[in-house]
Structures are given as structure tokens and as C-alpha cells.
Amino acid sequence: METLALLIAATLNAGTVLAIAALGLLINEKVGVVNLGAEGLMLCGALAGFATVVHLGVHPLGFLAGMAVAALLSLLFGWLVIYLNTNQYATGLALSLFGAGLSAFAGQPYTQFKLPELPAPHVPWLGDLPFVGPALFRHHALVYATVALALGLVWLYDRTRTGLVLRAIGESPESAHALGYPVRRIRLLAVVLGGALCGLAGAYVSTVYTPLWVEGMIAGKGWIALALTTFATWRPARVLLGAYLFGGVTMLQFHLQGVGVQIPSQFLTMMPYGATIVVLVLISRSPQWIRLHMPQSLGRPFHPGGM
Template identity: 55%
Template sequence: MMTTELLIAFLASTAGAATPLVVASMGELVTERSGVLNLGLEGMMLMGAVVGFGVTLGTGSMVLGLLAAAAAGMLMSLVFGFLVLTLQTNQVATGLALTLFGLGASAFLGRGFVGQTVEPMPHLSFPVLSDLPFIGPLLFRFDAMVYASVALVLLIGWMLARTRLGLVIRAVGESPHSAHAIGFPVIGLRYGTVLFGGALAGLGGAYLSLALTPMWVEGMTAGRGWIALAQVVFATWKPRGVLIGAYLFGGVTVLQFHGQGMGLAIPSEFLSMLPYLATIVVLVIICRNPQTILLNKPMSLGQHFKPD
């Protein structure tokens, strides 16, 4: 039986589990809105996780660790952007290669960090609000990244819908040739969205090694980069859909741990696969209606553009 304390713990843990997915998915959403498909999120998150952990461990500054993680993600995305935007390589193949590179490079860089820990990201405390029964621990006792991820969704949603920059990004994603014809710098703008997506992927990875499990473990993203990619489709390229999808996945992820802790007579292997099974089921349901997918999908997603 779930008590009030268990319910609060479950909901609070869900927010933590969802945060790296929200951050990484929002970066990919902006990238895809400009017409670029980056399948290298898994590798970028791993590089962000290992670099963020290493810098934090060496300097004692979590801020520097987060900045370094964002820079690592941007560096990898810059390589991706040069290959697909300048050299016009295949976006799918290049993204997959980047993921494989991230898996190997992060394992190599993290060899000296195995078994070491850092102080976890501190939780914020709000006077009076944090002490409120039920509401306090549920809404006002998280670390800064949890609040920043929600603010990021609102900010990007507003930017894409209400600003000139958002309109240009969407225009480039729909028809880069038309956007180029009226004077928009398509390649430059796509470089910007790719770098932005890489920075957020690095931050999402750093959250894993600095907050959720404040240590470095090889392959610690455990497929979250792929889940983040799937969430963009699940959300039909809408920011609020990303937030909903991330919290659903986070809830299922946390449910497996609570289920094991409550002694449910279910094999642990089945509980561990629940988050990924839920993702597959949701995608299958969505894809039964092609019109839902096509509703907001950028028309030039994954297609090359070469200025005349």
C-alpha cells in the first residue's frame, strides 16, 4: 500500500529522473525544427556526463563542471555539424557514428574516475514554501536543474511560437530553399541549432553524473539519448509534449525501483525493461495515425541543403 510519504518520494523521484530527458530532448527538438536530425544524443550525453564529472571532481566547482559538460556537447555537435552541413554527409550515419565515438571516448576518459564520487547537486530551499505539508517536498525541494528544465520548456515554446528567431527556425525546417531565397542564412542558423542541441545534451548527461548518481559509471546514460530522440516524435515536435513524455518515462523508470523495494513478485528484469517497453508502446500508438506525426514534423528533416 502506498502511503503519503511513498507517494511524495515517488513523485519527487520522477521529477529527477525526467530532468535529463527534458533537457536533452528540448535541445534535439530545436535542432530538428531547423531540419537537422542528430542521432548522436547518446554519445553527447555520455561525453557531457564524464567531462562534467571530471571537471567537478578536479575543481570542486559544480558550475564549472556543468559549463564543461555543455562545452563537450557543443564540441561533439560542432564535429557533427561540420560533417553534415559543410561536407554534406548522411545525417543518420553520421549521428550513429557520433554515438559510437561517444561510447568509446567516454569509457576511455572515465577510466580514472571509477569508484570516485562528488557531492550531489544541492537542493534549493524556499522559506516557508519548502516547509508546507505535502506541497513543500513535492514542489519546493528540488535542485536548480529541475526548475531550469521546466523553465527551458516554457522559454523554447515561447521562442518558437512568438519570436522572429523561432519563425526563422521553423521556416528553415519547412523549406530551406525558400528561406535562403529571401535572405536567411540557412547553414549558419542550422549550425546554431546543432550547437544548442549539443550543449543541452551535454548538460543532460552531466545531470546524471552530478545529481541523480553523483559518480561516473561507464554507459550510465543507459539508452536515455535514444529515449530523448523518441520523445521528440512522441511530442510531435511540441515543447509541452516533451515535458509530458519525459515525466511519463521518468515515472515508469522510478516505478521499477519502488516495485522492487516493495517486494512485488515480478522478475527484476521485467521491471527494468518497463520504461523502454512503455516508450515502444506509446510510439506504436502514435504512429497508427500518420497525420499525427506529420502535423508538426519539419518537412525538410534529415534532408541536405546546399546554397546555390
């Protein structure tokens, strides 16, 4: 039971990174913008957060720094794809490559640092309960904030006028523009917010999850987060569940190695990415189901008349 509790706790921690980034990408895609630059955004956010904590010693400022850097890069991406109408897929790939290169170059002086361990999180009373305490109530506050964010997005998109407008822009930007909504401005705000969440996910990795800086430390998590939005059919609650599923697969490899399972470590390392491919293949067997839930303007530029 103790081993199972530790596995659940590790799953929540690993899934939180994916969930934050995937929810950010969901915000982008709900208004019709595809951002393939999540990997680069997370790397830059990780470096900015780590450097800030190294110099200032305050973790919340590290989170804010990671969000700010990724938001600025997302602002540039949004300006290119929304106002200059560059190809969203090519621009996103360029952003991912740029972020990887920039973080590798700027992060060289920080590879020698390691952050001090934070005090073990502990929810009063609940953290002392047997099994559920170590499994569910001894996590960083951002783990619980991520759950609240997912539930908040469910409420936003399903219960509010703002959510209806965002969904309308993703489905038919022409109709939203005809009703007087500033489609491009709203898309840009969504892109910046989504990018900031990717930066937050990166900062969480480098300051809390593995408190150090190593070149390429995101290790494909941005691409898995991108796949999660399709896996979840653009629904926030499913994004959260999918993130925990992939987080569990990631952590399972370490637990199998720990109990002495005789499987080459390379195969265990491949498990999260193999699971991503399998899920996408299964989803692709029903393209009509995907089209039913996918924002209709996803990836399409919008050209307002007379502008």
C-alpha cells in the same frame, strides 16, 4: 501520502534528464537536422562534468564543461552533415558510438571517485509545506530551469520572429534562403546549442542525479530523449510532459520493488524502454498526423545554389 510525494519527486528528477536532452534534440529537429548521437553526447558530457567537479569541486563548472565538450562534438557533427552533406543518420550513429567509446576510455581513471553529496535543496517556505513541499519544492535548481526552458521555447517558436525563422528553415530551407537567411549557419548554431543541452543533461546525471562515473551510465536515456521528440510531435511543452511520464515509469520500477511486488527485476528494468516502444507504435498508427506536425525538411540536406 509520503510515499506518493517521494515518487513525484523522483519522477521530476528522472524526467529532468530526459527533458533537457529532448529539448536540445527538438532545437536540432526544428531546423531540419536529425542528431542520433545524443547518447554519445550525453556520455561525453557526463564524463567532462564529473571530471571537472572532481578536480575543481564546483558543480556549475561541471555543467559548463559538459556543455562545452558536447558542443564541440556537435560542431563537428554539424560541419559534416550541413557543410559536407554527409548522411545525417549514419553520422549521428557514428557520433553515438564514438562518444560511448571515448567516454569509456577516458573515464577509466574516474571510476574510483565519488562526489560528496550536495546539501538538500529547499525552496524557502514552500519546501516546508506538507506533501507539496517534498514533492515539488526540494529539487535542484536545474529542475526548475528545465521547466523555464521548455516554456521559453514555446514562447520563442510561437511568439517571436526568430522562432518563425527557425520554423521556416525546418519547413522550407529553400524559401528561407531565397529570403536572405543564412540557412546553413543557423542550422549549425542550432545543432551546437542542441548538443550543448545534451551535454548538460549528461553532466547533471554524473554530478547530481547519481554523483559518480560508471561506463555507459546514461543507459539509453539519449535514445529515449530522441523518441520523445516524436512522441511530443515537436512541441516543447509536450516534450516536458512526456519526459515526466517516462521518468515516472522509470521510478515506478524501484518503488514497486521497494513495496515487495513479486515481479522479476529484469521486467521492471525493461519498463521504460517497453513504454518507449509502445508509444512509438501507437503514434505510428497515424502517419498523416505525424507528417502534419513534423518539420518538412527533417533529415534532408540543403544545397544552397551557387555555394
